[in-house]
Amino acid sequence: MSADVPVDWAELAPQLVDAARRDRAWYLTIARELVGPADRLAVDVGCGAAGMALAIARMMACGQVVAVDGHPAVVDLAQDHIRNAWSDPRIRVEVRHADIRHDIPALRETLDRPADLVWASAAVHHLGDQQAAISTLASLLAPGGRLALAEGGLPEQHLPWDIGLGDPGLEARLQSAQDRWFTRMRADLPGSRRMPYGWTEALRRAGLSPVTTRTTLDEQPPPLHDTARRAVLAHLSRRVGWLRPTGLLSAGDLDAWDRLLEPADEQWLGHRGDLFRLSARSVHVGVRP
Template sequence: MNTTDTGDLHAHAHPHHAGDDAGTVAMAELLELDAEVLEGYVSELTAWLGELAVREPGHIVDLGSGTGTGAIALAQRFAQADVTAVDLSPQMLRRLSNKALTLGLADRVRGVQADLNEGWPALDPSDLVWAAASLHHMEDPDSVLAGAFAGLRPGGLLAVTEMDFFPRFLPDDIGVGRPGLEARIHTLLNPGPAADWTDHLARAGFVLEAERPFVVNLPAPLPAATARYAQVCLRKLSSHLDGRLPADDRAALDAVIDGDGPHGVLRREDLTVRTTRTTWAARRP
């Protein structure tokens, strides 16, 4: 049984439900940390999309943009493009606007508040649509894909990205009396493979250009933000365990997340980041 939601982690967790302020603030931090720590992956992904594009994008749409980490990365990659970030949450869109202003991108990046479950918003035709960990939140993703298809110019690209699961950070020897704590947690909570969008894309009229997994394997030592990123992710996983861990594993996990001792994640210098994210790139003929 799926007891958690893999979309709670990347760029666009709960993008179509505004939520309470505390939850929005926590999710915004997670999105920002994810983008900071995985900056190299995002850069590689946007560069690849540039190689696939038949023309320099003039207008890009980011579906379920969250705080706009994808929208900002796309605006920085494609310097001639205007970027429209679509999200339900006004709090997330305010963060996007502030970030765009700080980075000197306010003239090219704008937010549109819309619930994609209620239909495609009124947007200018686009050359690239980006949907990172957002489509699986939709009540009817085929309808959203149909809207993306209609909104793309002929030859335009759609990029759909999903993650396999939360990243892994800890050495395998973590655990009281028995190693492999993080692996056991992932075994308990991982719902299995992420959605495969190939058939959905075909039904909407797209032609699949490529399906590419991006394997992230960042070795220690890593930037300081990694420790906080690991803490936030592990805390999120912990909140879904609901008494399913043995007492010794629970104690070990609590010590890793919040402990001041040598096992505390904020004190560790041996953290790594291991995860896989897959992108389906499809074209409107």
């Protein structure tokens, strides 16, 4: 996030754990496709609560998974999650503090061997020079090793186009505001450089081949059960909250969101039976020759 929208990672820690648990099935599906029978070292860069690190470990016969993150509060969270969820002595799962912006070359020197798999989810787009970062991550790989980037896809949707409050297309305008915020955030990053091509081309320019993409649909149709409904409301509340001070949402849209997210209001989204979750996730994979 930019300086206008600071992130309190200690405050977000419970949400990261909830996300790791909610996405467990997806992580396992992707890990099953990525991990090879001879893999002995995997690295999860920007690991969050280590949900994917644990999924990768579950697919390995033996070896080591190194989960890294640049935020101390997140490192502590990942360590606690792994401590509670992992006990197989054949695969060592450890967490290290490493900032993807500065520490990856040094991390390479501390690994016992080149990596068979490097996973980075929603991490590279926070770096000024995305192509340089991808090339650095590719340098961690052994011949035949895979770099997997979970980036792109389609944003999550939850609401009908017309919800009967404010102008139709309220959630679409929320996404448009987030896109404009993202452009601003990218421009403000140190050493920011545009990458005017897609993730697969970036992997090729890092010297990886072949390069493939797998996109999966994540759909929960209405009516949502209570846990999913609460997750949708929390997700929308967070997005509106951090976009509020940016000036990218109109006063009319903010008024509508305030009513929709207020449990005491008759228009509260929690009363609706037509909320849903729909998104698409893309994973781009390049192989080191």
